[in-house]
Amino acid sequence: MIHGERTRLHPGTVCILSAPGRPFDGDMCVVEKYDSARSKWQVRLRAPEHNSKQLLVPEAVMRLAFCILPSSITLLKRHAALRDDAMQGSCGRGFILGGTDIIEKGTVLYEEPPLFITPTGTPNQHNDRWRAYLTMSMSASEGQIGMPEALKAFDDLGIADRVQDSVTAAAANIVNDAIRSAGASMSVGEREVQVQRVRDALMRFQSNQFRFENSAVPDQSANFSASAVFILTSRLNHACQPNTFVDTKKAHFFPGSIVKDDGILTAKALRPIEPGERLTLCYGPKDLPSWPLQRRREYLLEKNGFLCCCALCVAEERDGPSVVVRTGAETGAAASVTEAPGTAPIPVTAQTVTATPTLTPTLEDKEEAIRRSFLPSFLQEKAGARTGAVAGASVVAKATSRSKSGSKSTSSSEGRTRA
Protein backbone atom coordinates (compact mmCIF):
# COMPACT_ATOMS: atom_id res chain seq x y z
CA MET A 1 0.00 0.00 0.00
CA ILE A 2 0.98 3.62 -0.47
CA HIS A 3 1.31 5.65 2.70
CA GLY A 4 -0.08 9.18 2.40
CA GLU A 5 -0.45 11.91 4.94
CA ARG A 6 -2.61 9.94 7.33
CA THR A 7 -4.15 7.26 5.16
CA ARG A 8 -2.73 4.30 3.30
CA LEU A 9 -4.28 3.25 0.02
CA HIS A 10 -3.66 0.58 -2.57
CA PRO A 11 -2.63 1.87 -6.00
CA GLY A 12 -5.77 1.88 -8.11
CA THR A 13 -8.09 2.79 -5.25
CA VAL A 14 -11.00 4.84 -6.55
CA CYS A 15 -11.79 8.01 -4.58
CA ILE A 16 -14.26 10.84 -4.99
CA LEU A 17 -13.01 14.41 -5.01
CA SER A 18 -14.52 17.36 -3.22
CA ALA A 19 -13.52 20.52 -5.02
CA PRO A 20 -16.37 23.04 -4.96
CA GLY A 21 -16.25 25.32 -7.97
CA ARG A 22 -13.85 23.13 -9.91
CA PRO A 23 -14.88 21.10 -12.97
CA PHE A 24 -13.97 17.82 -11.31
CA ASP A 25 -15.91 18.42 -8.10
CA GLY A 26 -17.63 15.16 -7.19
CA ASP A 27 -15.75 13.17 -9.82
CA MET A 28 -14.07 9.84 -9.30
CA CYS A 29 -10.31 9.55 -9.49
CA VAL A 30 -7.84 6.68 -9.36
CA VAL A 31 -4.96 6.77 -6.86
CA GLU A 32 -1.52 6.52 -8.48
CA LYS A 33 1.04 7.58 -5.88
CA TYR A 34 1.78 9.94 -3.02
CA ASP A 35 4.05 12.94 -3.51
CA SER A 36 5.61 13.35 -0.09
CA ALA A 37 7.50 16.50 -1.11
CA ARG A 38 4.22 18.26 -1.80
CA SER A 39 2.18 16.28 0.71
CA LYS A 40 -0.38 15.47 -1.96
CA TRP A 41 -1.77 12.40 -3.70
CA GLN A 42 -1.29 12.01 -7.41
CA VAL A 43 -4.55 10.85 -8.92
CA ARG A 44 -5.97 10.36 -12.39
CA LEU A 45 -9.51 11.49 -13.15
CA ARG A 46 -11.65 8.53 -14.14
CA ALA A 47 -14.40 10.03 -16.26
CA PRO A 48 -13.67 9.69 -20.00
CA GLU A 49 -14.27 13.39 -20.65
CA HIS A 50 -11.24 14.25 -18.51
CA ASN A 51 -8.89 12.23 -20.78
CA SER A 52 -7.04 10.62 -17.87
CA LYS A 53 -5.97 14.02 -16.57
CA GLN A 54 -3.65 13.78 -13.57
CA LEU A 55 -3.99 15.96 -10.48
CA LEU A 56 -2.11 16.50 -7.23
CA VAL A 57 -4.68 16.77 -4.46
CA PRO A 58 -4.54 17.00 -0.67
CA GLU A 59 -5.84 14.03 1.24
CA ALA A 60 -8.55 16.13 2.87
CA VAL A 61 -10.49 16.51 -0.41
CA MET A 62 -10.57 12.77 -1.11
CA ARG A 63 -13.14 10.20 -0.03
CA LEU A 64 -12.86 6.45 -0.50
CA ALA A 65 -15.25 5.02 -3.09
CA PHE A 66 -13.86 1.51 -3.51
CA CYS A 67 -10.79 -0.60 -4.16
CA ILE A 68 -10.84 -3.86 -6.10
CA LEU A 69 -7.89 -6.19 -5.67
CA PRO A 70 -8.05 -9.16 -8.04
CA SER A 71 -4.47 -9.82 -6.97
CA SER A 72 -5.98 -11.30 -3.81
CA ILE A 73 -6.38 -14.45 -5.92
CA THR A 74 -2.69 -14.77 -6.76
CA LEU A 75 -1.29 -13.49 -3.46
CA LEU A 76 -3.34 -15.84 -1.32
CA LYS A 77 -1.04 -18.29 0.50
CA ARG A 78 -2.38 -21.47 2.06
CA HIS A 79 -0.07 -22.83 4.74
CA ALA A 80 -2.44 -25.53 5.92
CA ALA A 81 -4.61 -27.95 3.99
CA LEU A 82 -8.14 -26.60 3.86
CA ARG A 83 -11.11 -28.48 2.50
CA ASP A 84 -14.51 -27.05 1.63
CA ASP A 85 -17.11 -27.77 4.26
CA ALA A 86 -20.46 -28.15 2.57
CA MET A 87 -22.22 -28.66 5.89
CA GLN A 88 -20.92 -25.66 7.75
CA GLY A 89 -23.25 -22.91 8.82
CA SER A 90 -26.26 -21.68 7.00
CA CYS A 91 -24.35 -20.87 3.86
CA GLY A 92 -22.39 -24.13 3.56
CA ARG A 93 -19.24 -22.47 2.37
CA GLY A 94 -16.79 -22.84 5.22
CA PHE A 95 -13.59 -24.79 5.59
CA ILE A 96 -12.40 -27.94 7.34
CA LEU A 97 -8.79 -28.55 8.28
CA GLY A 98 -7.48 -31.27 6.00
CA GLY A 99 -4.32 -33.34 6.19
CA THR A 100 -3.47 -35.78 8.96
CA ASP A 101 -1.55 -33.66 11.49
CA ILE A 102 -2.83 -31.61 14.39
CA ILE A 103 -2.14 -27.92 13.91
CA GLU A 104 -0.53 -26.39 16.97
CA LYS A 105 -1.71 -23.19 18.61
CA GLY A 106 -0.30 -20.13 16.86
CA THR A 107 0.33 -21.90 13.56
CA VAL A 108 -0.34 -19.75 10.49
CA LEU A 109 -3.15 -21.32 8.47
CA TYR A 110 -3.15 -18.90 5.54
CA GLU A 111 -2.44 -15.32 4.47
CA GLU A 112 -4.53 -13.20 2.13
CA PRO A 113 -5.04 -9.59 1.01
CA PRO A 114 -8.55 -8.15 0.77
CA LEU A 115 -10.68 -8.66 -2.34
CA PHE A 116 -12.73 -5.48 -1.92
CA ILE A 117 -12.21 -2.43 0.29
CA THR A 118 -15.29 -0.22 0.50
CA PRO A 119 -16.62 2.56 2.75
CA THR A 120 -18.44 1.67 5.91
CA GLY A 121 -20.67 3.75 8.12
CA THR A 122 -21.21 6.38 5.45
CA PRO A 123 -24.49 7.52 3.87
CA ASN A 124 -23.24 6.40 0.45
CA GLN A 125 -21.79 3.05 1.42
CA HIS A 126 -24.36 0.95 -0.42
CA ASN A 127 -24.12 2.99 -3.63
CA ASP A 128 -20.33 2.80 -3.47
CA ARG A 129 -20.43 -0.94 -2.94
CA TRP A 130 -22.84 -1.47 -5.81
CA ARG A 131 -20.56 0.58 -8.02
CA ALA A 132 -17.61 -1.55 -6.91
CA TYR A 133 -19.49 -4.73 -7.73
CA LEU A 134 -20.52 -3.37 -11.14
CA THR A 135 -16.97 -2.40 -11.94
CA MET A 136 -15.77 -5.89 -11.09
CA SER A 137 -18.62 -7.45 -13.11
CA MET A 138 -17.87 -5.34 -16.17
CA SER A 139 -14.14 -5.97 -15.87
CA ALA A 140 -14.79 -9.70 -15.58
CA SER A 141 -17.01 -9.71 -18.64
CA GLU A 142 -14.21 -8.00 -20.54
CA GLY A 143 -11.85 -10.75 -19.44
CA GLN A 144 -9.47 -8.52 -17.53
CA ILE A 145 -6.76 -10.40 -15.68
CA GLY A 146 -7.94 -11.95 -12.46
CA MET A 147 -11.40 -10.38 -12.59
CA PRO A 148 -13.49 -13.44 -13.59
CA GLU A 149 -11.89 -15.42 -10.75
CA ALA A 150 -12.33 -12.55 -8.31
CA LEU A 151 -15.99 -12.13 -9.28
CA LYS A 152 -16.63 -15.84 -8.83
CA ALA A 153 -14.95 -15.79 -5.41
CA PHE A 154 -17.15 -12.88 -4.33
CA ASP A 155 -20.36 -14.37 -5.74
CA ASP A 156 -19.54 -17.57 -3.89
CA LEU A 157 -19.69 -15.87 -0.50
CA GLY A 158 -22.68 -16.50 1.72
CA ILE A 159 -25.36 -14.10 2.87
CA ALA A 160 -26.69 -13.72 6.40
CA ASP A 161 -30.12 -15.12 7.17
CA ARG A 162 -31.66 -11.76 7.92
CA VAL A 163 -31.60 -8.98 5.35
CA GLN A 164 -31.44 -5.60 7.03
CA ASP A 165 -34.18 -3.15 6.09
CA SER A 166 -31.64 -0.49 5.14
CA VAL A 167 -30.09 -2.84 2.57
CA THR A 168 -33.46 -3.62 1.04
CA ALA A 169 -34.27 0.10 0.88
CA ALA A 170 -30.90 0.91 -0.68
CA ALA A 171 -31.38 -1.78 -3.34
CA ALA A 172 -34.83 -0.42 -4.22
CA ASN A 173 -33.47 3.11 -4.48
CA ILE A 174 -30.63 2.03 -6.74
CA VAL A 175 -33.03 0.26 -9.11
CA ASN A 176 -35.58 3.09 -9.04
CA ASP A 177 -32.89 5.66 -9.77
CA ALA A 178 -31.64 3.62 -12.67
CA ILE A 179 -35.09 3.18 -14.17
CA ARG A 180 -35.76 6.88 -13.80
CA SER A 181 -32.46 8.03 -15.22
CA ALA A 182 -32.71 5.69 -18.20
CA GLY A 183 -36.27 6.78 -18.90
CA ALA A 184 -37.12 3.11 -19.12
CA SER A 185 -40.20 1.23 -18.08
CA MET A 186 -40.19 -2.07 -16.29
CA SER A 187 -42.81 -4.50 -15.13
CA VAL A 188 -43.32 -5.02 -11.42
CA GLY A 189 -42.01 -8.55 -11.71
CA GLU A 190 -38.88 -7.56 -13.58
CA ARG A 191 -38.22 -4.72 -11.19
CA GLU A 192 -38.42 -7.14 -8.28
CA VAL A 193 -35.89 -9.41 -9.95
CA GLN A 194 -33.48 -6.51 -10.33
CA VAL A 195 -33.99 -5.34 -6.75
CA GLN A 196 -33.21 -8.86 -5.59
CA ARG A 197 -30.03 -8.90 -7.64
CA VAL A 198 -28.81 -5.61 -6.16
CA ARG A 199 -29.86 -6.65 -2.65
CA ASP A 200 -27.91 -9.91 -2.89
CA ALA A 201 -24.75 -8.08 -3.91
CA LEU A 202 -25.13 -5.52 -1.12
CA MET A 203 -25.82 -8.24 1.42
CA ARG A 204 -22.73 -10.10 0.25
CA PHE A 205 -20.68 -7.06 1.25
CA GLN A 206 -22.67 -6.58 4.42
CA SER A 207 -22.43 -10.19 5.51
CA ASN A 208 -18.75 -10.70 4.86
CA GLN A 209 -17.04 -7.48 5.83
CA PHE A 210 -14.22 -6.90 8.27
CA ARG A 211 -13.19 -3.52 9.52
CA PHE A 212 -10.16 -2.35 7.54
CA GLU A 213 -7.83 0.13 9.19
CA ASN A 214 -6.22 2.24 6.52
CA SER A 215 -4.68 4.78 8.82
CA ALA A 216 -1.94 4.57 11.38
CA VAL A 217 -3.11 7.58 13.31
CA PRO A 218 -6.05 7.75 15.71
CA ASP A 219 -7.74 10.78 14.18
CA GLN A 220 -8.36 9.18 10.81
CA SER A 221 -10.90 10.95 8.71
CA ALA A 222 -14.24 9.22 8.28
CA ASN A 223 -13.68 9.82 4.58
CA PHE A 224 -11.60 6.66 4.62
CA SER A 225 -13.50 4.56 7.13
CA ALA A 226 -13.50 1.19 5.43
CA SER A 227 -14.31 -2.46 5.56
CA ALA A 228 -12.85 -5.31 3.54
CA VAL A 229 -14.13 -8.55 2.09
CA PHE A 230 -11.78 -11.53 1.86
CA ILE A 231 -11.88 -14.69 -0.24
CA LEU A 232 -11.11 -17.14 2.56
CA THR A 233 -11.65 -15.28 5.81
CA SER A 234 -15.08 -14.09 4.77
CA ARG A 235 -16.06 -17.74 4.44
CA LEU A 236 -15.11 -18.71 7.97
CA ASN A 237 -18.17 -19.10 10.11
CA HIS A 238 -18.70 -17.85 13.60
CA ALA A 239 -18.40 -19.89 16.79
CA CYS A 240 -18.62 -18.62 20.34
CA GLN A 241 -15.63 -20.85 21.12
CA PRO A 242 -13.59 -20.33 17.94
CA ASN A 243 -10.44 -22.20 16.97
CA THR A 244 -9.03 -19.54 14.64
CA PHE A 245 -8.16 -15.87 14.92
CA VAL A 246 -7.04 -13.35 12.37
CA ASP A 247 -4.46 -10.62 12.53
CA THR A 248 -3.20 -8.07 10.06
CA LYS A 249 0.27 -7.09 9.06
CA LYS A 250 0.90 -3.46 9.81
CA ALA A 251 3.95 -1.61 8.66
CA HIS A 252 5.41 1.46 10.30
CA PHE A 253 3.60 4.45 8.84
CA PHE A 254 5.82 6.67 6.73
CA PRO A 255 4.25 9.14 4.27
CA GLY A 256 5.36 8.48 0.73
CA SER A 257 6.50 4.93 1.32
CA ILE A 258 5.17 1.95 -0.61
CA VAL A 259 5.03 -1.07 1.61
CA LYS A 260 4.59 -4.53 0.15
CA ASP A 261 2.33 -6.90 2.06
CA ASP A 262 0.98 -4.10 4.22
CA GLY A 263 -2.59 -5.00 5.06
CA ILE A 264 -2.28 -8.73 4.41
CA LEU A 265 -4.47 -10.71 6.77
CA THR A 266 -3.05 -13.73 8.56
CA ALA A 267 -5.21 -16.50 10.05
CA LYS A 268 -3.74 -18.49 12.92
CA ALA A 269 -4.79 -21.37 15.14
CA LEU A 270 -6.20 -20.09 18.42
CA ARG A 271 -5.75 -23.55 19.94
CA PRO A 272 -4.64 -26.95 18.63
CA ILE A 273 -6.88 -27.93 15.71
CA GLU A 274 -7.42 -31.52 14.64
CA PRO A 275 -7.85 -32.69 11.06
CA GLY A 276 -11.54 -32.67 10.19
CA GLU A 277 -12.35 -29.72 12.46
CA ARG A 278 -14.21 -26.76 11.05
CA LEU A 279 -12.35 -23.48 11.15
CA THR A 280 -14.29 -20.87 13.10
CA LEU A 281 -13.89 -17.23 14.10
CA CYS A 282 -15.60 -15.17 16.76
CA TYR A 283 -17.37 -12.28 15.04
CA GLY A 284 -18.06 -10.46 18.29
CA PRO A 285 -15.91 -8.58 20.76
CA LYS A 286 -13.13 -10.32 22.62
CA ASP A 287 -15.21 -11.09 25.68
CA LEU A 288 -18.23 -12.43 23.79
CA PRO A 289 -17.37 -16.07 24.64
CA SER A 290 -17.87 -15.29 28.32
CA TRP A 291 -21.32 -13.75 27.85
CA PRO A 292 -24.49 -15.65 28.77
CA LEU A 293 -26.15 -17.56 25.94
CA GLN A 294 -29.07 -15.18 25.48
CA ARG A 295 -26.86 -12.10 25.37
CA ARG A 296 -24.58 -13.72 22.78
CA ARG A 297 -27.48 -14.74 20.59
CA GLU A 298 -29.18 -11.38 20.80
CA TYR A 299 -25.95 -9.61 19.93
CA LEU A 300 -25.18 -11.84 16.95
CA LEU A 301 -28.73 -11.65 15.66
CA GLU A 302 -28.75 -7.88 15.90
CA LYS A 303 -25.26 -7.23 14.57
CA ASN A 304 -24.70 -10.16 12.27
CA GLY A 305 -28.15 -11.25 11.23
CA PHE A 306 -28.15 -14.88 12.40
CA LEU A 307 -29.25 -16.96 15.35
CA CYS A 308 -26.09 -18.60 16.63
CA CYS A 309 -26.26 -22.39 16.74
CA CYS A 310 -22.59 -23.03 17.33
CA ALA A 311 -21.51 -25.99 19.45
CA LEU A 312 -21.29 -23.87 22.59
CA CYS A 313 -24.71 -22.29 22.12
CA VAL A 314 -26.35 -25.64 21.38
CA ALA A 315 -24.66 -27.23 24.40
CA GLU A 316 -25.68 -24.40 26.70
CA GLU A 317 -29.21 -24.46 25.41
CA ARG A 318 -29.39 -28.17 26.16
CA ASP A 319 -27.35 -28.42 29.38
CA GLY A 320 -27.37 -24.92 30.83
CA PRO A 321 -24.40 -22.59 31.24
CA SER A 322 -22.04 -25.16 32.75
CA VAL A 323 -19.99 -25.59 29.62
CA VAL A 324 -16.40 -24.46 29.93
CA VAL A 325 -16.08 -21.11 28.25
CA ARG A 326 -12.88 -19.81 26.86
CA THR A 327 -11.80 -16.48 28.20
CA GLY A 328 -11.93 -13.31 26.16
CA ALA A 329 -8.15 -13.15 26.07
CA GLU A 330 -8.03 -16.45 24.24
CA THR A 331 -9.98 -15.05 21.38
CA GLY A 332 -7.08 -12.75 20.63
CA ALA A 333 -7.65 -10.72 17.52
CA ALA A 334 -10.78 -12.50 16.55
CA ALA A 335 -13.08 -10.52 14.37
CA SER A 336 -15.55 -8.22 15.96
CA VAL A 337 -18.72 -7.06 14.47
CA THR A 338 -19.50 -4.45 11.95
CA GLU A 339 -21.99 -1.76 12.44
CA ALA A 340 -25.55 -1.92 11.41
CA PRO A 341 -25.88 -0.47 7.93
CA GLY A 342 -26.30 3.24 7.75
CA THR A 343 -25.08 3.91 11.25
CA ALA A 344 -21.78 5.07 12.61
CA PRO A 345 -19.13 2.35 12.71
CA ILE A 346 -18.08 0.80 15.94
CA PRO A 347 -14.69 2.36 16.75
CA VAL A 348 -11.82 0.01 16.08
CA THR A 349 -9.54 -0.45 19.07
CA ALA A 350 -8.36 2.99 20.09
CA GLN A 351 -9.25 4.59 16.84
CA THR A 352 -11.46 7.63 16.92
CA VAL A 353 -13.52 8.21 13.86
CA THR A 354 -13.94 11.90 13.28
CA ALA A 355 -17.19 12.90 11.74
CA THR A 356 -16.52 14.86 8.61
CA PRO A 357 -18.85 15.82 5.82
CA THR A 358 -19.24 13.00 3.39
CA LEU A 359 -19.03 13.78 -0.26
CA THR A 360 -21.56 12.55 -2.67
CA PRO A 361 -21.00 11.57 -6.26
CA THR A 362 -22.54 13.82 -8.83
CA LEU A 363 -25.91 12.72 -10.02
CA GLU A 364 -24.58 12.06 -13.46
CA ASP A 365 -21.76 9.99 -12.13
CA LYS A 366 -24.11 7.96 -10.01
CA GLU A 367 -26.53 7.46 -12.83
CA GLU A 368 -23.93 6.22 -15.24
CA ALA A 369 -22.62 3.62 -12.89
CA ILE A 370 -26.02 2.48 -11.87
CA ARG A 371 -27.70 2.58 -15.26
CA ARG A 372 -25.45 -0.12 -16.56
CA SER A 373 -26.03 -2.26 -13.55
CA PHE A 374 -29.20 -4.01 -14.27
CA LEU A 375 -30.99 -2.84 -17.34
CA PRO A 376 -31.70 -5.24 -20.14
CA SER A 377 -28.73 -5.74 -22.39
CA PHE A 378 -29.91 -3.45 -25.16
CA LEU A 379 -30.14 -0.62 -22.68
CA GLN A 380 -26.74 -1.38 -21.23
CA GLU A 381 -25.13 -1.21 -24.64
CA LYS A 382 -26.90 2.01 -25.38
CA ALA A 383 -25.87 3.52 -22.09
CA GLY A 384 -22.29 2.32 -22.46
CA ALA A 385 -21.93 3.75 -25.93
CA ARG A 386 -23.15 7.08 -24.72
CA THR A 387 -21.22 7.35 -21.50
CA GLY A 388 -18.07 5.38 -22.07
CA ALA A 389 -18.60 3.75 -18.72
CA VAL A 390 -16.95 0.54 -19.85
CA ALA A 391 -13.77 2.35 -20.72
CA GLY A 392 -13.75 3.92 -17.29
CA ALA A 393 -14.11 0.59 -15.60
CA SER A 394 -11.34 -0.83 -17.69
CA VAL A 395 -8.96 1.85 -16.55
CA VAL A 396 -9.68 1.13 -12.95
CA ALA A 397 -9.22 -2.57 -13.33
CA LYS A 398 -5.83 -2.12 -14.90
CA ALA A 399 -4.82 0.23 -12.17
CA THR A 400 -5.92 -2.09 -9.42
CA SER A 401 -4.09 -5.02 -10.90
CA ARG A 402 -0.86 -3.14 -10.47
CA SER A 403 -1.29 -3.13 -6.77
CA LYS A 404 -0.05 -6.67 -6.57
CA SER A 405 3.48 -5.35 -6.70
CA GLY A 406 3.07 -2.39 -4.46
CA SER A 407 1.12 -3.26 -1.45
CA LYS A 408 1.71 -3.38 2.18
CA SER A 409 -0.31 -2.33 4.96
CA THR A 410 -3.21 -2.42 7.00
CA SER A 411 -6.24 -4.31 7.22
CA SER A 412 -7.49 -4.98 10.47
CA SER A 413 -9.88 -7.65 10.73
CA GLU A 414 -12.75 -6.70 12.67
CA GLY A 415 -16.28 -6.82 12.17
CA ARG A 416 -17.91 -9.20 9.96
CA THR A 417 -21.35 -10.36 9.70
CA ARG A 418 -22.01 -13.80 8.50
CA ALA A 419 -23.38 -17.00 9.76
Ligand SMILES: [Zn+2]
Ligand atom coordinates in the same frame (compact mmCIF):
# COMPACT_ATOMS: atom_id res chain seq x y z
ZN1 LIG B 1 -22.71 -19.44 19.57
